[in-house]
Structures are given as structure tokens and as C-alpha cells.
Amino acid sequence: MSDIQKTILLSGNEAVARGAWEAGVLLGTGYPGTPSSEILENLKDYPGLRAQGCVNEKVSLEVAAGASWAGARVLVTMKHVGLNVAADPLFTLAYTGVKGGLVLVVADDPGLHSSQNEQDSRHYARAAKLPMLEPSDSREALEMVKLGFSISEEFDIPVLLRLTTRVSHSRTVVIPGERKESAIPLAYSKDPKKQVMIPAYGRMRHRSLEERLDRLALYAEDTPLNRVEEGSGESGIITAGISYQYCKEVAPDAAYLKLGMVYPLPKQTIEDFCLKNKDTIIVEELDSFLESEIKAQAMTVTGKRPEYRLGELNPDRVRDILEGRPESPAVPSEITMRPPVMCAGCPHRGVFAVLKKMKLFVTGDIGCYTLGTLPPLSALDTCLCMGAGVSMSEGFRTVLPEDSRNKVVAVIGDSTFIHSGITSLIDVAYNGNGGVVIILDNSTTAMTGRQDHPATGKNLSGEITNRVNLEEICRGAGVRRVKVINPYDLAGMESYLNQSLGLSEPTVIIARAPCIFLTRGEERHPYRVIADVCVACERCLKTGCPALIRLPDGKVEIEEELCTGCGVCEQVCLVEAIVGGGKQ
Amino acid sequence: MNDKITSVILSGVGGQGVLLAARILSEAALRAGMDVKSSEVHGMSQRGGSVLAQVRFGPRVFSSLTPAGTGDFLVALEELEALRYRGMIRNKGGIIVLRHRIFPSPVTSGNAVYPEGALDLLRDEGYAVSAVEMDEIVKLGNIRFANIFLLGVLAARLEIKDEIWKDVVTAAVPEKFQEKNRIAFEKGMEK
Numbered sequence: 001m002s003d004i005q006k007t008i009l010l011s012g013n014e015a016v017a018r019g020a021w022e023a024g025v026l027l028g029t030g031y032p033g034t035p036s037s038e039i040l041e042n043l044k045d046y047p048g049l050r051a052q053g054c055v056n057e058k059v060s061l062e063v064a065a066g067a068s069w070a071g072a073r074v075l076v077t078m079k080h081v082g083l084n085v086a087a088d089p090l091f092t093l094a095y096t097g098v099k100g101g102l103v104l105v106v107a108d109d110p111g112l113h114s115s116q117n118e119q120d121s122r123h124y125a126r127a128a129k130l131p132m133l134e135p136s137d138s139r140e141a142l143e144m145v146k147l148g149f150s151i152s153e154e155f156d157i158p159v160l161l162r163l164t165t166r167v168s169h170s171r172t173v174v175i176p177g178e179r180k181e182s183a184i185p186l187a188y189s190k191d192p193k194k195q196v197m198i199p200a201y202g203r204m205r206h207r208s209l210e211e212r213l214d215r216l217a218l219y220a221e222d223t224p225l226n227r228v229e230e231g232s233g234e235s236g237i238i239t240a241g242i243s244y245q246y247c248k249e250v251a252p253d254a255a256y257l258k259l260g261m262v263y264p265l266p267k268q269t270i271e272d273f274c275l276k277n278k279d280t281i282i283v284e285e286l287d288s289f290l291e292s293e294i295k296a297q298a299m300t301v302t303g304k305r306p307e308y309r310l311g312e313l314n315p316d317r318v319r320d321i322l323e324g325r326p327e328s329p330a331v332p333s334e335i336t337m338r339p340p341v342m343c344a345g346c347p348h349r350g351v352f353a354v355l356k357k358m359k360l361f362v363t364g365d366i367g368c369y370t371l372g373t374l375p376p377l378s379a380l381d382t383c384l385c386m387g388a389g390v391s392m393s394e395g396f397r398t399v400l401p402e403d404s405r406n407k408v409v410a411v412i413g414d415s416t417f418i419h420s421g422i423t424s425l426i427d428v429a430y431n432g433n434g435g436v437v438i439i440l441d442n443s444t445t446a447m448t449g450r451q452d453h454p455a456t457g458k459n460l461s462g463e464i465t466n467r468v469n470l471e472e473i474c475r476g477a478g479v480r481r482v483k484v485i486n487p488y489d490l491a492g493m494e495s496y497l498n499q500s501l502g503l504s505e506p507t508v509i510i511a512r513a514p515c516i517f518l519t520r521g522e523e524r525h526p527y528r529v530i531a532d533v534c535v536a537c538e539r540c541l542k543t544g545c546p547a548l549i550r551l552p553d554g555k556v557e558i559e560e561e562l563c564t565g566c567g568v569c570e571q572v573c574l575v576e577a578i579v580g581g582g583k584q
Numbered sequence: 585m586n587d588k589i590t591s592v593i594l595s596g597v598g599g600q601g602v603l604l605a606a607r608i609l610s611e612a613a614l615r616a617g618m619d620v621k622s623s624e625v626h627g628m629s630q631r632g633g634s635v636l637a638q639v640r641f642g643p644r645v646f647s648s649l650t651p652a653g654t655g656d657f658l659v660a661l662e663e664l665e666a667l668r669y670r671g672m673i674r675n676k677g678g679i680i681v682l683r684h685r686i687f688p689s690p691v692t693s694g695n696a697v698y699p700e701g702a703l704d705l706l707r708d709e710g711y712a713v714s715a716v717e718m719d720e721i722v723k724l725g726n727i728r729f730a731n732i733f734l735l736g737v738l739a740a741r742l743e744i745k746d747e748i749w750k751d752v753v754t755a756a757v758p759e760k761f762q763e764k765n766r767i768a769f770e771k772g773m774e775k
Contacts, residue, residue, distance in 0.1 A: 009614050009622075113625050137621070137648075170623045170648035171610055245621075249647035315651040335668045336696045338597065338688035340633035371631070376693055541693050546632055549687060550694040 010174045012167040015138035016077075016105055017042035018174070019145030023101070024182040025049050026072040029060040031419065032448040033079030034114035035168040036107035040077055041449075044460050048179065053451055053460045056386070056419040057082035061089045064102055068158075069195060071184040072100040073149050080108040080121045081385065085420070090158070091128045092197050095205035097156035097212070100184050101149030107163040110285050111312035114447075116366065116383060118311070120286035125160055125263035126293075129209055131216050132160040132263040133225060134241040137172040144260065146177075147225070153184070155212050155219070162262070164285065166242045166312065217264040225260030228273060236277035237322070238270065238290060238301070243283045246318040262290065267297050274299045283321055285313045342371050344547035345564025347487040347513035348440050351411070352379040353543050353568060354493045360409045360501075363396065365389035365421070367413035368446045368515075376542045380411065387412070387420030394424070394432040406501045410437045414470065415445035415453040422473060425508070429478030434504045436497060437479075439470060440487070442515040450517055474508040487511035490571045516564055525582030526563035527570055529556050533577035540569040540578065589642035591650040592738065595669045596661030597686045598632050601731035604756060605659065606637035608735060611752040613641035616744045623648035632689070634665055638672075657741065658711075659734050662686050663702040670706060678712045680737045682721070682730055720771070729768035736772020749773075 010018060016039050020028060028043040028051035030036065044051035054060040057078040064074040078086060083106045090104070106124070109115040125132035133148055135141040141163065148159040193201045220226060231254040239247050240259040247256070257273040259265070274280045274294075280301045282291045291303035307327040308317060320327065342349055352372040355362050356379040364370055364380040365388065372380040382392055393410035400408065412421045417439050425437060445451040452458040457467025474482045481500065485493055493511070500507040526547075536554030547562035548569060558569070558578070570578040592609060596602040603624050610622045624637040638650050655673035659680045660666030666681040673679070681703065690696035699705075706713045714737055721730045732753065739749050753769045754762050 007614065009610055009620060165625070166623060166648060169625060170621055171607070172621045172645075172648065173614065173619060245646045245648070249651065252646075314649045315647045319651075333668070336664060336688055336690055336698070338632070338634040338664065338668075339690075340598070340631035341689050343631060368631070375695075538694070544689065544693070546689060546692065549692050554694070 007173045007175055009171045010138045010142070011038065011169055011171050012135065012138050012141045012163055013038040013169070014042050015141040015174050016075075016145050016161070016163070017046070018176055019142035020075040020103070021046040021049065022142070022177050022179050023146045023149040024073050024180050025075050025149075026100075026182075027064065027067045028052070028075040028077065029054050029064050030077035031055070031057045031060055031082055032445055032451045033082050033107070034448055035109055035165040036077050036079045036082075036105065036163070037448045037451070038168075039075075039105060040460060041451075043075065051460055053453065055454060057086040058088060061086040061093070061104065065089060065093055068098045068100045068102040070099070070188055071186040073182050074100060074102050075145070076102065076104045078104075078106060079115065080106055080119050081115060081117065082106070083121055083124055085386070087124070087128075090124070090130075093158050094128050094130050095197060095202060095209050096194055097205075097208075098152055098158060100182060101152035102158045103145055103148040103152060103161055104158055105145075105161045105163060107165070107168050108286070109165050111165065113165050116385065118286060120289060121160075121162055122262055122289045123287070129213050130158055130160050130263070131155070131261060132162055133260055134162045134262045135167060135260070136241050136244040136258075137167065137170065139172060139174045140260065141167065142174050142176075144225070151219070155216055157209075157212055157216070162241070164242055213264055217267070220261050220264055220266040221269050223261060226266050226269060227258050227260075228269070229256040229258060231255030234278040236273055236280045237283055238273065238280060238294065239283040240290065241285065243285050243313055243318065246313055246315045247283050247322070249315045250319040251322055259290070265290070265293055270294055270297065271299060274301060281322055283313075283318055339374060340371060341374070341544060341546050342368060343516050344545050344562040345516045345566040347442055347511065347515070347566075348372060349377070349543055349545060350487045350490050350566070350568045350571075351438060351440060351493060351511050352377045353572060354490050354497065355379045355409060355411075356542075358494065358497060359407070361396070361404075361407050363389045363393040363408065363410045365412040365416050366447075367416050367440075369411060369413060369440050372411075374544070377544045386416050387424045390421045390424035390437050391427060393435055393437065394428045397433055397435050398431075405433075408435060409497070409501070410435070411440055412437065413446070414439060414441040414443065414455050415451075417470070418454050418468065422477065425474060425479065426477045428506050432506060434506055436500050436507045436509060438509045438511055441470060441510050441512040443512075444515045444518060446515045446517070450515065470510055479506050479508050481505060481507040482510070483507070484510045484512050487513050488566050488568060490568065524563070525565035525580065526560045527558050527565060527567070527578050527580040528560070529558055530577050530579060531555055533575055535575050535577070537574065539572050539574065543568055543572060545569060589640055589645055590742070591638065591640045591655040593650065593655045593658045593669055593672045594637045594639070595658065595665040596635050596731075597665065598635050600635070600661045601728065602635045602637050602661060605731040605735045606639050608752050608756045609639045609738070610641075611756070612739075612744050612748050613639065615748045615752060618642055619645045621645045621648035634668060636669060657738060659738050661730055661734065664688065664699065666706065667699065667702050670709070670711065673711070676710050676712060678714065678741060679706055680714045680716065680734050681706070682716045682718065682734060684718055684730070714775070716775070720775070724768050724771065725764065729764060732765050732768040733772040736769040737775050739769070740773045740775070
């Protein structure tokens with residue numbers, strides 16, 4: 001019973017935060033991104049450390065590198081696509097190494113629950129020549145973060161810890177421990193051969209990196225992170241991460257080589273395991289990473305069919321993989337979909353209603369407003385990566401003929417603009433030929449749970465700090481036409497867009513109104529529909545507001561509980577059937 | 585060995601408190617001395633999307649995801665979300681469903697029809713359906729207590745001691761809601 005009392009339930013993300021605190025971390029950095037966001041939010045509540053949301057993932061890793069070189073243990077967190085942003089410092093940080101332990105947590109999103117791709121970040125471990133650990137539940141996540149810091153310091157190398165959505169957002173039993181402070185003194189040291197990567201020193205550190213990797217490969221043979229579990233059948237399974245749990249669910253009696261360290265791999269252990277089994281099956285989510293590595297060491301193993309590289313695994317798919325079955329064709333559900341929608345009263349809706357009405361081509365970005373692409377708004381035409389909405393608009397405008405060029409407009413959120421839209425805007429002003437960029441400024445990072453960012457003037461802990469002035473940033477980038485517009489004023493937005501679209505100089509429109517979650521609880525003045533006046537034209541329904549209900553006769557009703565009184569539907573109604581909103 | 589594991593599927597619409605109910609259930613199972621794993625998907629949940637959580641408990645739990653057609657209970661805070669996830673539970677499994685319809689965007693915009701007779705369908709398919717009327721929730725003063733009420737209905741069907749439930753239900757919410765939550769839970773248990 002005493003053991004049970006010591007256990008608690010934590011999500012994978014909470015367990016990573018706990019483990020980092022126990023490991024004596026002094027600083028946590030990162031940029032929010034599902035499914036990684038809760039790590040820093042939890043870390044900030046532990047005593048004896050600082051956790052901060054940085055401008056983007058590259059900055060997060062660079063701040064962390066500095067703190068590590070000063071001797072501190074540092075945790076860095078991001079989602080998989082964030083690691084692409086941080087890749088530049090990452091590859092060279094592998095050369096230089098660390099002083100205080102540095103663990104970079106990267107959370108992949110197989111199945112694209114809330115992402116633009118489902119890249120497999122394990123390739124980064126091989127490409128950047130870094131050790132990567134992969135927990136299969138919260139208990140392992142906590143232990144692996146702590147061990148990760150020891151590995152980082154022992155081998156003088158950053159350590160990658162890979163999570164996936166199901167590990168990040170599953171709650172499992174963990175055994176919390178106490179915090180142990182690091183013994184490394186905090187001081188900078190002048191050590192150019194290790195810290196200044198000019199070519200001559202870079203060559204030396206590359207050699208050093210290869211040696212460190214060789215030592216890590218030896219470590220991989222002995223570490224308890226990789227373990228063999230005896231089984232009763234003739235088949236053996238090599239697996240890692242969440243796939244291990246799915247395998248154990250459907251094949252509890254098989255022999256296992258469970259890899260907690262997915263790079264570098266323990267080649268001898270793998271060979272010994274494979275030779276013991278009649279057949280060895282590799283089970284892994286997303287790419288056939290382990291399979292290709294293990295086949296490259298001339299082992300005969302069975303991988304998965306190519307269709308299983310797509311999407312998340314689950315116990316049912318794993319059973320099919322183990323039995324060598326092709327994926328059963330998906331049966332389309334007869335149940336009406338319930339897609340996420342922009343909230344009733346969302347300040348983005350009015351902007352998209354105008355852009356749609358003006359039949360513009362909208363280069364978009366990453367955030368709640370990406371939902372503007374879904375029907376009935378259908379008003380956002382591109383989404384590639386953070387910041388791309390602004391730079392892609394420049395590309396379109398540069399090559400398009402004049403008539404279609406002036407139909408291109410970029411939209412980007414405030415947090416995304418800070419993350420990587422500023423450099424894009426500088427390029428628009430520098431290389432571009434005009435164009436309009438709309439910053440959808442709802443004063444928060446709404447999509448990932450409403451984190452503050454530099455333009456809100458508050459830090460991760462909610463303390464007041466320097467506030468970036470978006471207008472001044474835009475002017476400083478070289479844009480003279482910078483205009484703040486109320487996004488609920490549809491006519492004002494349309495009129496200013498019309499004045500700006502054909503100009504040869506760039507325009508930034510800051511559509512500024514807070515996310516409705518920031519003003520929840522304030523007094524609302526809902527609208528209502530006068531049924532006798534409504535002509536069932538459905539113009540208001542095309543705004544996609546969830547507070548509008550289409551009645552069987554095509555007329556519309558407004559759900560009072562949901563309506564915030566934003567007035568977008570009233571403005572698109574041609575017959576003045578929508579009234580209220582505190583006006584009468 | 586898996587027959588000793590209880591798997592509960594919880595579904596609803598963003599904002600209804602599905603995740604809170606799942607967390608309370610997980611905590612209760614942990615306090616009852618069991619291994620517990622739960623899985624939830626957020627990210628889009630606040631934007632009116634479909635929300636799904638799964639809680640599995642027993643002597644030893646591996647996967648936090650329930651193999652299709654093996655769940656024991658489905659607790660649904662909305663009728664369409666009961667239909668959507670019914671395939672996750674076993675034949676004759678228990679479905680606790682709130683008689684509540686929240687129209688998804690394809691329905692509000694007139695592009696799809698909200699299904700009629702959801703509960704009859706579930707019963708015809710052989711599930712043990714316990715329907716909770718909205719009136720029972722409204723009587724409690726706020727429809728936000730629906731999640732706790734339905735959790736009470738579930739609790740009456742599980743072998744976890746009342747004292748444990750009382751503790752975890754109370755601990756899960758701020759003090760000003762504790763009394764109301766306790767009442768909602770008890771009303772659910774009595775049902």
C-alpha cells in the first residue's frame with residue numbers, strides 16, 4: 001500500500017517537466033506547439049528554476065545552449081516541426097557539445113491531430129548525430145529525462161527525447177522523486193576550440209563527435225534503456241516508444257527487445273536478439289527507421305507494409321502488422337463529422353468574410369485562423385509552415401501578372417508573426433512589389449492554449465515584461481502603410497483593402513481584437529433574428545458562426561448562449577433581419 | 585489477461601468537460617490501487633470539435649488506447665458523439681448517454697441532417713443504454729454539471745468505493761463548485 005501512495009498520475013508532458021525539475025534543471029525554454037505545449041507550462045510552476053516561452057524554437061535552443069555552456073542543466077521543448085526551425089543550431093551544437101546537460105524534447109504528432117505534417121523526428125538523431133531516447137509512457141518519460149541529463153554531461157552532447165502525441169497526452173502512473181541540484185559551477189569559460197566553430201575547430205569537433213557517437217553506441221549495449229524480455233513463442237519483436245505498449249497489449253507473451261534509446265542502436269544486442277528468434281518483427285510508428293538501420297547491419301527481420309507508415313498505430317493496427325496483414329480498407333463513417341470551427345465571436349471570422357467577398361487569394365499561416373480554409377468560409381488558400389503566409393505572398397506577387405497579383409493577400413497571427421513572420425515582412429519590404437499583409441492580432445497564441453508572447457507584454461509566468469509594438473516592428477521593417485483596423489468592422493476592412501491592393505508599396509493591416517477566451521465572462525449583447533424579416537438567403541450562415549442555426553425552412557436562429565454580439569452576421573445580412581447586439 | 589482490464593470511453597463536444605470526467609475517473613481508479621492509463625486528444629477540443637478520452641484500469645495496463653470493440657462502457661455527453669464512438673465498446677456494453685444534441689457545423693449550415701432516434705438505434709444494436717434526461721441536469725442549476733452527473737451514473741456500475749469517489753470528485757474542482765459537484769455526482773449514482 002505504501003508504494004501505491006507514492007504514485008501519481010501524470011501525462012507524458014507533465015512527467016517530462018517533473019523529471020527535468022528532479023534533475024536540477026535551472027532553465028526551460030521552448031515555443032508552444034501541440035502536443036508539446038504543456039511541458040513548459042508545468043515546468044514553470046516548480047521552484048528553483050526559470051521556464052520561458054521564447055520567440056521561436058531556434059531562439060529557444062540558442063538560449064539553452066548559452067545557459068548550458070555556462071554550466072546549467074537546460075530543458076528545451078518543441079513540436080516536431082519546431083525542430084526544423086531549431087535545426088541550424090542543433091547540428092553544430094552536436095559538434096560543440098555541452099557543459100551543463102541539455103535535453104531537447106521533440107514531440108511528434110503521428111496522425112496529424114494538430115499539425116501540418118507527420119514527420120518522423122528520429123531522422124534528426126541520425127542526421128545530427130545525436131543520441132535519442134524514446135519513452136513509451138509517463139513513467140519512462142520521467143526517468144529518461146533524468147537519465148538524459150546524465151548522458152548529455154557524460155558524453156558532452158545534447159540529448160534528444162522524442163515524444164509522440166499519445167505519450168504526451170496519455171496519463172499513466174509515475175513514481176515522483178526529489179530534486180537533486182547539479183554540481184556543475186556556473187561560469188563561462190574561454191574555450192574557442194570547443195565553442196567557436198570556425199572551420200579549423202569545426203573539423204576537430206566533427207572528429208570528436210564521431211568518437212562520442214562510437215562511445216554512445218557502446219553505451220547503448222549496456223544501458224538499461226534497452227532491454228530484452230524473454231518470451232514463449234518463436235517470434236521476437238523489436239519496438240520502441242508507444243508501439244511497445246500496443247505490442248504488449250496484443251502479444252503479451254512474445255519475446256521483446258524494447259529500445260529506450262533509438263539512436264545510436266545497440267548493434268550487438270540486436271544481432272544476439274535476432275539470432276535467437278525464428279522470426280523478428282519490427283514494430284514502429286511512422287517511418288521504417290529502425291527497420292532500415294537494422295537491415296543495414298545485415299539482419300533478417302520483418303518490417304511493416306508501407307501503408308503502416310501513414311498515421312498513428314493502435315493495438316488493432318499493431319495486431320495486423322504482427323500477423324502480416326494488409327491494412328483493412330477504411331470504412332467511411334456514416335456519422336456526421338464534427339469538425340473544429342472558429343468560435344462564435346472569433347475576431348478572425350469578419351476578416352475572412354471580407355476576404356471571401358472580395359474573392360481574394362489568401363496565403364495563410366499556422367494558427368486558429370487556418371480553420372478559415374474549411375467550408376463555409378473557404379477563404380484561406382495556403383498553409384505551409386510558420387511565417388510562410390507572408391513570404392509566399394511575396395513569391396506569388398513577384399511572378400503573377402498584375403491583375404491577379406493584386407488579388408493576393410497574406411494573413412498571419414500575432415504570435416506566428418513574432419515567431420517567424422518578421423523576417424518575411426522585411427523581405428516583402430526589401431524585395432517585394434507591394435502587397436497586403438494582415439496580422440490577425442488576437443493578443444495571444446490561441447491555438448495552443450492561449451500562451452502569452454512578446455507582443456502581449458507578459459511572459460510565461462504571467463509577469464509584465466517588455467511588449468513588442470507590432471506597428472513599430474512593421475514600420476522598422478520598412479513598411480510605411482501600417483493601419484490598425486477593428487476586425488469586426490467589415491466595411492472598414494473592405495474599404496482599406498480596396499485602397500491598398502493595387503499599390504506598389506506594401507501595406508500591413510493589423511486586425512486587432514482579443515481572442516474571445518480573453519474576454520469571456522464580460523457582458524455580452526447577443527443578437528437575434530426577426531423571423532418575419534429573414535428571407536432565408538443564408539448569407540449569415542456562410543460566415544460559419546456556430547451560434548447560427550439553420551432552421552428547416554432555411555431561416556436562421558441565433559443561439560443566445562453562444563452569441564457574443566460581435567455583429568458580423570448583422571453586417572452581412574442584407575434585409576436587416578438580425579437585431580440586438582446592445583444597439584436597441 | 586486483458587479481461588481484468590476495464591476500459592471506459594468518454595465522448596462529447598469541446599467545452600463539455602469530457603477531459604475533467606476522464607481525469608476524475610483515472611484518479612479514482614489509481615486510489616483504488618489499480619494500474620491506470622488514460623488517453624486524451626486536445627488541441628482542437630475548445631473549438632467545438634468532437635472530444636474523445638479513454639480510461640483503462642486493472643492489475644496491469646499496457647495500451648492507453650482501447651482495442652476496437654472491447655471497451656466496457658461509453659459515457660457520452662451528446663447523442664451524436666455516442667453514435668460516433670459506439671464501435672469502441674463491446675457487444676452489449678454499457679452506454680451512458682445524455683439526451684442532448686449539439687448540432688455540428690454541417691448540420692447548422694444545412695448540409696447534413698442530425699440523426700433521429702439515436703438512442704433507439706443503440707438499444708436495437710444490443711447496448712445496455714442508460715439515458716440521462718437534460719431535465720435531470722437542468723435541475724442541478726447548470727448544464728455544466730452533466731459530466732459529473734454521468735460520472736456518477738458510471739460509478740454506480742464500477743467497483744470503486746464511495747469514499748474514494750467522494751474524495752476525487754471534490755478534489756477535482758475549485759472550492760466554490762465542490763458542493764454542487766458532490767450533489768450532481770450523488771444524483772448520478774442514485775439513478
